[in-house]
Amino acid sequence: MNPADIQFESLPWVPLRETRCFPNSPAIYFALDSQEVVQYIGRSGNIRRRWRSHHRYKDLAAIEGIRIAYLFVDSPALLPEIEAALIEWFNPPLNRLFPGKPSSIRVTLSVEVPHLGDRIKAAVEASGKSPTVVAAMSEMSVANLYRIMSEETKSVPRDTLRRLSKVLGVDFDAEVKAALLAEIG
Secondary structure: OOHHHOOHHHOOEEEHHHHHHOOOOOEEEEEEOOOOOEEEEEEEOOHHHHOOOOOOHHHHHOOOOOEEEEEEOOOHHHHHHHHHHHHHHHOOHHHOOOOOOOOOOOOOOOOOOOOHHHHHHHHHHHHOOOHHHHHHHOOOOHHHHHHHHOOOOOOOOHHHHHHHHHHHOOOHHHHHHHHHHHHHO
């Protein structure tokens, strides 16, 4: 999912004061103001239950025209990873540690690591653990692990790589650092 492709107007939504109308489903939710600016992003395995008592309700109620749009997620295990990526992309003010105060600027670097998927696949095979077990221990879906190993995915969050390193006992992060140093010269 590319965050830039999200069309908020096409997502289901409810006004802030009618959150009792949410379905009992896993979802990522977006608190949008009257100008369609994302004020807060959250996740829940059951969005209706989550909004019975939300810690940001008062903050959101103070903003004019708040509505909560939501995006169903078939696999609740993916909720944390999706939420983190969306928060990083949209940088909503109420997701910051100290809302209202300027946050630091995060610089995201990207580096190509040739055949990293092949090396991860070899490490999985050498570990004696099934891909299902490795994925579960690395807090990711099996489908995502297979996409990484086959290099169908072209981007892997560093935290995901670190979890794989820990589970497999292989320091993939060292390869990333070496590739980054080679690139920046």
